[in-house]
Amino acid sequence: MEIIxxxxxxxxxxxxxxxxxxxVEHAFRIGRFLGWYYGQNxxxxxxxxxxxxxxxxxSYMFExxxxxxxxxSGADAYLLHVTTTPSVSYVTRTEDFDCGIMISASxxxxxxxxxxxxxxxxxKMGEDVISEIEKYLDGDHAEVPLATHERIGCTIDYAAGRNRYMGYLMSLATYSFKGxxxxxxxxxxxxxxxxxxxFDALGAKxxxxxxxxxGTNINTDCGSTHIESLQELVKxxxxxxxxxxDGDADRCLCVDETGEVINGDLILYIYGCYMKERGKLISNKIVTTxxxxxGLYKALDAVGIEYEKTKVGDKYVYENMSKNGYRIGGEQSGHIIFSKYATTGDGILTSLKMMEVMLAKKKTLHQLASPVTxxxxxxxxxKVIDKAAAQNDPDVQAAVAKVAAKLGDDGRILVRESGTEPLVRVMVEAGTHDICQExxxxxxxVIKAKGYAI
Incomplete structure (x- = not known):
């Protein structure tokens, strides 16, 4: 379902x-609404x-x-404590929960x-429920009743759910990581x-x-958004x-043995090729944004793998995969969805899948990624006055078409609007940085000359 x-x-x-x-008032009211809404079932x-x-x-305060x-509101709250977003997704769908909540800003x-x-x-929660929560937060929804007597909910420590998720991840590994x-x-x-x-349980050092x-150092000069220290460690x-x-571990970036970053595009290529070789790539399609x-598309063309392109956002990738039954999709940022195993991007699962390809093919990550330039x-x-008008202007479209013709099969241009700001984004990929810039x-x-720029 579309998310509002x-x-x-x-x-x-x-x-x-x-x-x-x-x-905290927002969090309390979201809890009040969800407890009542699902209690009706x-x-x-x-x-x-x-x-x-x-x-x-x-996170403790919001919890x-x-x-x-x-x-x-009468619901029983089960606490996984500190855990990943994909683990909440896994436990929710496999252990008969009405819904799951993850407290994180990724x-x-x-x-x-x-x-x-x-x-x-x-x-991810559907539009129908989200819109009702929004009304309740704004006071546009009838007040929901408080539970009394034995109907008041209780809190249950559920660290066991996190352990079962870890067991599930381990069960997906087809090779020992020993050595x-x-x-x-x-x-x-x-x-x-x-x-x-x-990783320890699977034998890795x-x-x-x-x-x-x-409490204050999450993502600070570390993780998938600041990968330099991992590159230094590997070397x-x-x-x-x-x-x-990243902070909630729904994405993963890799560093190969030479210290080079293997981003989401390269992960899609490596695992997509591995799936195709084994006849596991349903409809011969990978979903990208x-x-x-x-360079990813050129490399996929070379090995005969087809692809879909969605709007930016892992939710759009998942919607496409879910609708068409595709098995792998993701984003450059490292949100990779393996739909056979998960309904969301899962960073740890992604790393296990990269280990599987390396061990199965007896190749390094650098070798596996090398066909992609x-x-x-x-x-x-x-910044523009009117995003739609700027993009639809005939002269702007002519300028874009001229660039596309100039680049031919050796690059591409993409013009799109920001979903949250008054911006038009112009992106070019080509053989050299200077060509891109030009x-x-x-x-x-042209956008400036036509008076659209602020």
Missing amino acids: MGKYFGTDGFRGEANVTLT HEDGKAKIIIGKDTRRS YSLVSGLTA HNPFYDNGIKLINDKGE MRVGLDLANGSAWSIAKGV TYVIHAEPD REHLDVGFAY VMSNF IYPQVLKNI CVDSVIE
Whole structure:
């Protein structure tokens, strides 16, 4: 189901600065509504709702607020404690929960936080429920009743659910990791409680960095958004591979044995080829977003793999995969969805799948990625009065067509609008950085000349 871009909830939950734009009152009322809403599905009025959180200082505050709201409405709240977003998704869909809640702002700085809602299938919550929550937050929905007597909910420690998720990840490994030297950057975040245990159990010699969360250091100069220290670790310790996660571990970037970053596009290529070789690539399709690199498409063309392009956002990738039954899709940022095993991007699962290809093919990550040439890219944003008018202007479209013709099969141009700001984004990928720059500037000059720029 489509997720509404509402007043509070965006494509990835309700996110904002803790106690500024996202407050304990918001969390309490979200809990109150969800406890009542799902309680209607049960004769005794007791919904079962699971909660996970990342390592931000404010995550505890929001957890207690949500629990208060849920139990006041009669729901039982099950606590996974510090865990990953994909683990909440897994436990929700496999253990008969009405819905799941993840408290995290993903790769944002520590002072931000977010509330992600997950339906009983382990997918992002649908528009119908989100819109009702938004009405309730704004007082446009009837007040929901408080539970009394034995109908008041209780709180249940459910760390066992997290352990079962770890067991599930281990069960997916088809090879022992014995003898493999693996670096893990845990971003001082959610992966801290899970990733090392999984890799150790599978026999790897693990070298772990950024695994000392203190509530304020999540994503700070570490993890998939700051991968430099993992690159240094891999080179210094001569490791076979390194994996970096973001704050809630729903994405993963890799570092090969030479210290080079293997991003989401390269992960899609490596695993897509592996699936095709084994006859597992359903419909011979990989799902990407429009921001995947031109070099990925050239490499996929060379091996005869087809692809879909969605709007930017892992939710659009999952919608396409779900609708068409495709098995693999993702984004450059490292959100990779393996639909046979998960309903969301899962960073630790992604790293296990990369290990599988390396071990099955007896090749290094560098060798596996080598057929792909990543093209230089220049992306510029221009602030405009009217996004649609700027893009639809005949002269602007002519300038874009001229660039496309000039690049031919050796590059591409993409012009799209920002979903949240008054910006038009102009992106070009080509053989050299100078060509990219020249082509982007030629389109932006026309936008300015036609009077659209602010």
